[in-house]
Amino acid sequence: xxxxxxxRWGVLGTGYAAREFTSGLQSLENATVTAVGSESSERxxxxxxxxxxxxxxxxxxxxxHSDSVDIVYVGTVAPxxxxxxxxxxxxxxxxxxxxxxxxxxAEASEIAALAKAKSVFCMExxxxxxxxxxxxxxxxxxxxxxxxxxxxxxxxxxxxxxxSNPRLFHPEQGGALRDLGVYPIxxxxxxxxxxxxxxxxxAFGQGGADVRAGGSLHYQTGAIATVMxxxxxxxxxxxxxxxxxxFIEIQSPMYRPTRxxxxxxxxxxxxxxxxxxxxGVSARVHHVASAVKRQLLKSGKSLAAGYRGNGYQYQARxxxxxxxxxxTESSTMPLSQSIEILxxxxxxxxxxxxxxxxx
Ligand SMILES: NC(=O)C1=CN([C@@H]2O[C@H](COP(=O)(O)OP(=O)(O)OC[C@H]3O[C@@H](n4cnc5c(N)ncnc54)[C@H](OP(=O)(O)O)[C@@H]3O)[C@@H](O)[C@H]2O)C=CC1
Ligand SMILES: O=C1CO[C@H](CO)[C@@H](O)[C@@H]1O
Numbered sequence: 001x002x003x004x005x006x007x008r009w010g011v012l013g014t015g016y017a018a019r020e021f022t023s024g025l026q027s028l029e030n031a032t033v034t035a036v037g038s039e040s041s042e043r044x045x046x047x048x049x050x051x052x053x054x055x056x057x058x059x060x061x062x063x064x065h066s067d068s069v070d071i072v073y074v075g076t077v078a079p080x081x082x083x084x085x086x087x088x089x090x091x092x093x094x095x096x097x098x099x100x101x102x103x104x105x106a107e108a109s110e111i112a113a114l115a116k117a118k119s120v121f122c123m124e125x126x127x128x129x130x131x132x133x134x135x136x137x138x139x140x141x142x143x144x145x146x147x148x149x150x151x152x153x154x155x156x157x158x159x160x161x162x163x164s165n166p167r168l169f170h171p172e173q174g175g176a177l178r179d180l181g182v183y184p185i186x187x188x189x190x191x192x193x194x195x196x197x198x199x200x201x202x203a204f205g206q207g208g209a210d211v212r213a214g215g216s217l218h219y220q221t222g223a224i225a226t227v228m229x230x231x232x233x234x235x236x237x238x239x240x241x242x243x244x245x246x247f248i249e250i251q252s253p254m255y256r257p258t259r260x261x262x263x264x265x266x267x268x269x270x271x272x273x274x275x276x277x278x279x280g281v282s283a284r285v286h287h288v289a290s291a292v293k294r295q296l297l298k299s300g301k302s303l304a305a306g307y308r309g310n311g312y313q314y315q316a317r318x319x320x321x322x323x324x325x326x327x328t329e330s331s332t333m334p335l336s337q338s339i340e341i342l343x344x345x346x347x348x349x350x351x352x353x354x355x356x357x358x359x
Contacts, residue, residue, distance in 0.1 A: 073096045078100050130314035136303060156253075180229040212230045
C-alpha cells in the first residue's frame with residue numbers, strides 16, 4: 001500500500017541525519033519538505049537552499065507551528081528530542097523522531113503518554129525496520145519459517161575518534177549504546193521483547209561517553225540476546241536471529257542490510273549403522289559430526305533485497321501510511337518498544353562494572 005495524500009514535512013535540524021532524511025524523503029512522490037528549522041537562521045537558510053526547501057526558520061518552534069507543515073521530523077541531537085516531540089504533539093503535529101528516541105525510558109514514556117492523550121501520531125525513526133530486506137525477514141519470521149525465536153546476536157561498531165566525530169564521544173549526544181547500540185537492541189526487543197535481566201557493561205572514555213558496550217539480555221523463557229556497540233573500533237556489524245527451526249544471518253551492515261542467509265535446521269536423526277557399531281566417545285563424535293553435516297546440507301538460502309536511494313524514505317512512507325489509516329502509532333515500530341529499547345540502554349549505562357578506557 002502506498003499513501004495517496006501529499007504530506008508536507010517540517011525538518012528540525014540541519015546536521016547529518018537531517019540531510020540524509022531530507023534527501024530520502026524528497027525521493028517520495030507524495031512528500032514535500034516545506035520548512036526547515038535550526039537554532040541558527042543562517043544554517044537553516046543554507047540547508048533550505050541546498051535542498052530546495054521553500055521556508056527556513058531560525059527556531060524549531062516556528063517549524064512546529066507553521067501552517068505549511070503537516071508532519072514534524074526531529075533530527076537534532078538527542079537531548080532535545082523530548083522537548084521537541086512534546087512541543088510538536090502539543091501542537092497536534094504527527095512526529096517522526098530520530099534514534100535514540102529520548103535520553104531515557106522515563107523521557108520516552110512521557111512522550112508516549114502525551115501522544116496517547118492527544119491522539120497524535122508519534123514514532124521513533126528506527127529506519128532499519130523499514131528497509132525492504134528487514135521487512136522480508138520479519139514476514140518470514142512471523143510466518144514461522146525458523147520456528148520460535150530463542151536468540152538474537154548483533155553488533156554495530158564504527159572506527160571513530162573524538163576528532164573525526166565529536167558528537168559520538170559527547171556523553172549526552174552520542175555514546176556507543178545510545179548512538180549505535182540502539183540498532184542491535186532494537187532487533188532483540190523486536191523479536192524477543194523486553195528482557196527480564198540485562199547484563200551489559202560499558203567502557204567509558206575520558207570525555208565521559210561509553211565508547212564500548214556489550215553484554216546479554218536474558219528472558220524467563222530461556223531466550224538470550226547478545227549485543228555489542230563500539231564507537232572507537234569497527235565491528236562486523238552483522239546480526240543473527242536464531243529460531244528453533246533455523247536461523248537468519250543478516251550481513252553487514254545489519255542496520256541497513258541488502259543480503260542475508262536463511263538456514264533451516266532439522267533434529268538430527270538416530271545414529272547411523274556405522275556409528276552404532278562403534279563404541280564409546282568416538283561413536284558419539286561421529287554421530288554428532290554426521291548430524292551437523294546433514295544439517296548443513298539442508299542450509300543456506302540467500303535472501304537479497306536492495307533499496308532505493310539512501311533508504312531513509314521507507315520509514316517516512318510508514319508514517320504517511322499510518323496517517324492515511326488514522327493510526328496514532330506504527331505497529332512495526334510501536335512506542336512501547338522505543339521505551340523498552342531505552343530501558344535496556346538505561347540499565348546498560350548504569351552497569352556497575354564500568355571500565356575506564358584511554359579512548
Ligand atoms: N538514522 C540515522 O541513520 C542517523 C541518525 N542519527 C541521529 O540523529 C540525531 C542527530 O545526529 P547527527 O545529525 O549525526 O548530528 P549532527 O551533529 O550532524 O547534527 C546535530 C543537529 O542537532 C542540532 N543541535 C541542537 N543543539 C545542539 C548542540 N548543543 N550541539 C550540537 N548540535 C545541536 C544541530 O544544530 P541546528 O539544528 O541548530 O542547525 C544539528 O541540526 C542523533 O539523535 C543521532 O543519533 C545520526 C546519524 C544517522
Ligand atoms: O544511526 C546511525 C547510522 O549509521 C551512521 C553511520 O553510517 C551512524 O553514524 C549513525 O549514528
